[in-house]
Amino acid sequence: MTASRHNASRFFRIAPSILSADFARLGEEVDNVLAAGADIVHFDVMDNHYVPNLTIGPMVCKALRDHGVTAPIDVHLMVKPVDQLIGDFIDAGASIITFHPEASEHVDRSLQLIRDGGCQAGLVFNPATPLSYLDYVMDKLDMVLLMSVNPGFGGQAFIPQTLAKLRETRAKLDASGYDIRLEVDGGVKVDNIAEVAAAGADTFVAGSAIFKARRTGDPHAYDTVIRELREALAQGVQG
Ligand SMILES: O=C(CO)[C@H](O)[C@H](O)COP(=O)(O)O
Numbered sequence: 001m002t003a004s005r006h007n008a009s010r011f012f013r014i015a016p017s018i019l020s021a022d023f024a025r026l027g028e029e030v031d032n033v034l035a036a037g038a039d040i041v042h043f044d045v046m047d048n049h050y051v052p053n054l055t056i057g058p059m060v061c062k063a064l065r066d067h068g069v070t071a072p073i074d075v076h077l078m079v080k081p082v083d084q085l086i087g088d089f090i091d092a093g094a095s096i097i098t099f100h101p102e103a104s105e106h107v108d109r110s111l112q113l114i115r116d117g118g119c120q121a122g123l124v125f126n127p128a129t130p131l132s133y134l135d136y137v138m139d140k141l142d143m144v145l146l147m148s149v150n151p152g153f154g155g156q157a158f159i160p161q162t163l164a165k166l167r168e169t170r171a172k173l174d175a176s177g178y179d180i181r182l183e184v185d186g187g188v189k190v191d192n193i194a195e196v197a198a199a200g201a202d203t204f205v206a207g208s209a210i211f212k213a214r215r216t217g218d219p220h221a222y223d224t225v226i227r228e229l230r231e232a233l234a235q236g237v238q239g
Pocket residue numbers: 017019020042044076078149150151152153154155156185186187188205206207208209
């Protein structure tokens with residue numbers, strides 16, 4: 001892991017959450033958002049235990065790899081416990097694995113398991129989870145993910161208090177001297193992404209904002225919304 005200091009040259013990444021994709025055509029949906037300019041695939045794993053919803057597991061991650069997806073797959077584990085599934089997702093071709101620290105008995109060990117498996121590791125913070133979980137493990141992190149909704153469902157409204165938490169997290173990451181990405185997840189849209197970036201995020205999960213565009217019937221709908229997200233980011237940087 002490079003211990004280079006975060007700097008303003010970090011690039012923004014758009015991460016469509018496939019939670020809002022058409023699961024009956026998942027491979028095609030992922031191909032389409034990547035062709036439309038998405039950077040990474042955000043893969044939400046829910047276990048009907050840590051969160052009330054139930055989604056997809058390692059077999060689907062492997063199926064996307066077998067389908068030919070080469071882009072980074074960003075696995076967001078909303079499961080408890082976490083360690084068994086960390087191993088399964090490493091084997092299934094995950095690139096980044098994040099988990100909620102309160103769902104692991106041994107946060108340091110779970111992070112090390114991810115790195116030992118050749119993946120990038122991250123911690124996820126719910127809106128009310130304290131950032132103190134970052135203390136003592138900063139050297140084992142490639143990503144911090146702040147939830148801007150309560151986890152479990154797509155299509156919820158962005159919680160405005162996340163902006164202050166993003167600023168606080170960005171300051172901690174910059175002070176750490178490590179090169180750690182700051183991702184935000186939940187309710188990110190064209191009309192708020194610039195404000196979210198200004199607060200310190202560099203990686204933006206967007207599920208419903210991107211995939212709902214297909215309902216317009218426009219074959220270029222994903223290109224349009226991803227371009228609008230990038231334009232809003234660029235205008236935010238200029239302004
Ligand atoms: O982790 C998640 C929910 O727990 C999803 O990634 C998130 O909700 C994205 O969906 P949307 O952009 O529609 O809010």
